[in-house]
Amino acid sequence: MVPSIAITNRSLHDQVANRVRDLIIDGSLEPGSRIDEAQLIEDLGVSRTPFREALRTLAAEGLVIVRPSKGSIVRKLTPEDVFSMLEVLGQLERLAGELVCVRASDEEIESLVTLHERMMSYYDDRDRMPYYKLNQEFHSRLTELSKNETLKEMQSNIQARLKHIRYIGSQKPGSWDGAVADHEEMVLALNDRDGERLGEAMASHLLKTWVRVKDSI
Amino acid sequence: MVPSIAITNRSLHDQVANRVRDLIIDGSLEPGSRIDEAQLIEDLGVSRTPFREALRTLAAEGLVIVRPSKGSIVRKLTPEDVFSMLEVLGQLERLAGELVCVRASDEEIESLVTLHERMMSYYDDRDRMPYYKLNQEFHSRLTELSKNETLKEMQSNIQARLKHIRYIGSQKPGSWDGAVADHEEMVLALNDRDGERLGEAMASHLLKTWVRVKDSI
């Protein structure tokens, strides 16, 4: 009933998977590096069984590569990987944009606009980290409001795979202005419930993201 | 070097995951039913460790649901699940259609057309099962030729999730003619390398698939 109890009730497997996911995203585990099982189970204080189950989960999610009898490594994305992910993510969010204009309530659309405005105030302050976090949330929430569970799931998965490099990218100066302009366009389309325009804005935003992140790979 | 050796070299985990996947697709394991760990490890002749790792993989793929301390069940798709999957699959294959027209070689396009013609000959004979298999292969191969690995991966995943109900659906009479007409349109667009038209045909084909399969759920 109390959330914290629900969390501690989750299986060790899930907790381990989440912990390792975080280590990958923040770069504690470097892309391409071997995952030292002995070291990590020591750090996390669990035995090999739940740890290895967690690795299988992460492998299915595409964050880790398990090489039979040769250990696991953190997946290192090639530029081609990243491009293909952004291309697909763009297409998924295009659909999300179209659907959200049809399926979301006025209140839900309003909540997205509010989110956008909070982002903009961080932009005005040039406060990158909270902007980065709200940006992720905006895309997640918009996809959620498309009311398509599968779409949400696929979008989350790709976002998770890209999180590390976008996290890196968000720390150094880039063409931030362009991204903000894209978002302004999205909100205009959203207010008009113009699905086609919003979808187009989402897709082209993610294609431009490629230009912004490709140098940090 | 020899493929069969590579296969036997795969970890038990992978073999188990593949076996169970097949059992789910052909319906030996009924959707919604509990997965009897003891029974299955007996049948497959493995111990619990690799079996449970396989379950985690299948869970991440969305074929199985693991309920902590309460055992695993074969995921049973609701009509909403299926609709959302077809909506996303349609959008993914729309992209595949657009890309294949740009990125595939003449030979590759030709191979798709050949595949289509083989399908048609099974259609003429009203031979459902081989038609069904070639149909899956056509969509898989077309997506593969879009030369986007992520797109291929996501398409395969959704296709796997839907495989069981489409397998069921393929066994009973339906509006087969409509599906064939859709495919004829795809091949016309493909021959013209008209990406937009092909993409549109793919997407609308999968939306119509919803109408065809929704009663078998």
Added chain:
DNA sequence: TACCTCAAGAGTGTATACAAAATACATGTA
């Protein structure tokens, strides 16, 4: 009868032990 309570059994989660494979390294040879 309807509803608790609390064993007993079954099933699930985790740790550990052992087996098999890969890697690292030392030794010998050309």
Added chain:
DNA sequence: TACATGTATTTTGTATACACTCTTGAGGTA
């Protein structure tokens, strides 16, 4: 020195044992 070979060490894969949690159902109570 460069390379091959065999052995020690480390790491990975799998089986099993034990602990814990759920489910079931018998017995008791209102």
